[in-house]
Amino acid sequence: MDEETQLSRKTVLKAALAAGVAAPVALLGGPALARATAAGGVPELTPSCHDDDDPTPPQTEGPYFKPNSPERTNLVTPGTQGTRLTVTGYVFGLACRPVSRALLDFWQADVNGAYDNVGYTLRGHQYTDAQGAFTLSTIVPGLYPGRTRHIHVKVQAPGRPVLTTQLYFPNEPRNNTDTIFDARLLMTVRDNGTAKEAAFDFVLDVPQTPTSTQAPTSTQTSTPSPGGTTWTAGTAYAPGNRVTYASRAYVCLQAHTAQPGWEPPSVPALWRAE
Structure with missing residues (x-):
């Protein structure tokens, strides 16, 4: 199997998880997930998570971080207004463990787009469990001038440097105008009644040693769309659209308007190689 057809970090669900551990949210085949389903059991690790996928990119902390937040997984308190949001995912190292x-x-x-700079409303920290999983209960954040919708986060493996970054929502109009926005940090989001569920997997720059050489079989499928054109900046793409770039085929995962710097190989959150 050559490098282009090797299963990637994004095609490994439970690849490093103990047998019988369920995924927190079944949001599969979309961006920002370092996992995928496996029929009939828990797959083993791929040899080296071969997808040229860099660790989760850092972003600016911004002016509103406060240390000493309370330890909690639920940021919603009595009287909190807004659409309820549950964010789930995993924290992996460089070998998908x-x-x-x-x-x-x-x-x-x-x-309303305001931060609590006096207390700790909508602030909190937590730790991943033995399987590297986390769950955050919160609300969809509001907008404020100059920024698209986002959630700030610091992630740190024990004894390792801190990753400071931000998580984004797909199909937000301001994604195209926010100069800080990075498509690699898009969450996968879906509706669940009146609430929303999102997923994102962090990949930290933590050296690890793979423990297996057997690769699982991918069960992902994509919805066909007619034709297929050359990727072009300025074009509006919808999920399922197919393009070619540098003689390789890609399928669109999230609706967006293409911009320079968002070429398919550079934004796995938006495009999946076929």
Whole structure:
């Protein structure tokens, strides 16, 4: 199997997880997930998570971080307004193995786009479990001038440097105008009644040793779309659209308008190689 057809970090669900551990949210085949389903059991690790996928990119901390947030997985308190949001995912190292007891410190704006700079509303930290999993209960943050919708987070494996970054929502109009926005940090989001569920897997720059050489079989499928054109900046693409770039085929995962720097190989959150 050559490098282009090797299963990637994004095609490994439970690849480093103990047998019988369920995924927190079944949001599969979309961006930002370092996992995928496996029929009939838990797959083993791929040899080297061969997808040229860099660790999760850092982003600016911004002016509103506060240390010493309370330890909690639920940021919603009595009287909190806004659409309920549950974010789930895993923290992996460079060999697709989970990182247990990784610290995640979240902070965000309220429904009106304001941060609590006096107390700790919509702020909190938690630790991944033995399988590297985390769950955050919060609300969809509001907008404020100059920024698209986002959630701040610091992630740190025990004894390793801190990754400071931000998580984004797909199909937000301001994604195209926010100069900080990075498509590699898009969450996978879906509706669940009146609430929303999102997923994102962090990949930290933590050296690890793979423990297996057997690759699982991918069960992902994509919805066909007619034709297929050359990727072009300025074009609006919808999920399922197919393009070619540098003689390789890609399928669109999230609706967006293409921009320079968002070429398919550079944004696995938006395009999946076929």
